[in-house]
Amino acid sequence: xxxxxxxxxxxxxxxxxDLRQRxxxxxxxxxxxxxxxxxxxxxxxxVGDRAFFYHSSCDVPGIVGEMSISxxxxxxxxxxxxxxxYFDPKQNAAAPRWYAVDVKFESKFESPVTLRELKAxxxxxxxxxxxxxxxxxxxxxxxxxxxxxxxxxKREKLKLQA
DNA sequence: GCCAACGTTGGC
DNA sequence: GCCAACGTTGGC
Numbered sequence: 001x002x003x004x005x006x007x008x009x010x011x012x013x014x015x016x017x018d019l020r021q022r023x024x025x026x027x028x029x030x031x032x033x034x035x036x037x038x039x040x041x042x043x044x045x046x047v048g049d050r051a052f053f054y055h056s057s058c059d060v061p062g063i064v065g066e067m068s069i070s071x072x073x074x075x076x077x078x079x080x081x082x083x084x085x086y087f088d089p090k091q092n093a094a095a096p097r098w099y100a101v102d103v104k105f106e107s108k109f110e111s112p113v114t115l116r117e118l119k120a121x122x123x124x125x126x127x128x129x130x131x132x133x134x135x136x137x138x139x140x141x142x143x144x145x146x147x148x149x150x151x152x153x154k155r156e157k158l159k160l161q162a
Numbered sequence: 163g164c165c166a167a168c169g170t171t172g173g174c
Numbered sequence: 175g176c177c178a179a180c181g182t183t184g185g186c
Contacts, residue, residue: 008183008184010184034169035169036169056183056184056185057183057184057185058184061184061185115185132166132167133166133167133168134167134168134184135167135168135169135182135183135184137183
């Protein structure tokens with residue numbers, strides 16, 4: 001059984017369209033510098049898992065598409081790259097601290113399921129994304145939440161056609 | 163731009 | 175181990 005995730009990115013830095021346009025529609029998800037997010041990524045993400053792509057710190061924050069995990073965790077090369085904004089001077093090649101996975105574009109929602117809309121549904125009240133003060137960039141989504149959001153997405157589509 | 167919330171750092 | 179200071183996230 002696949003697991004479900006939500007992964008945040010600032011669209012100014014890396015957006016769902018950027019992912020779609022990458023060769024093979026695949027890209028390394030690197031730069032994660034939070035231990036809790038790192039642990040999810042390193043210890044639990046498996047090839048074939050599904051993830052929502054979330055746009056944060058932008059005009060309309062929300063879920064904009066869907067991707068899959070195409071390569072399980074490996075040491076994040078940006079941690080050892082002095083030219084990378086994600087360079088970690090305390091990194092140690094013998095005991096890597098930070099990890100990356102590869103993600104593959106699956107689909108872009110015709111209309112995003114916005115943060116505002118997620119908050120409006122009591123069924124999603126337990127989402128970690130909506131927890132007070134939550135700042136995690138990678139977090140699990142339950143299967144029930146996943147399905148509910150997929151249903152919302154279809155409703156958004158109908159609304160567009162109406 | 164503001165600010166609440168949270169994680170990390172470092173002195174003690 | 176405590177905790178103040180600081181930096182970052184991210185919605186508004």
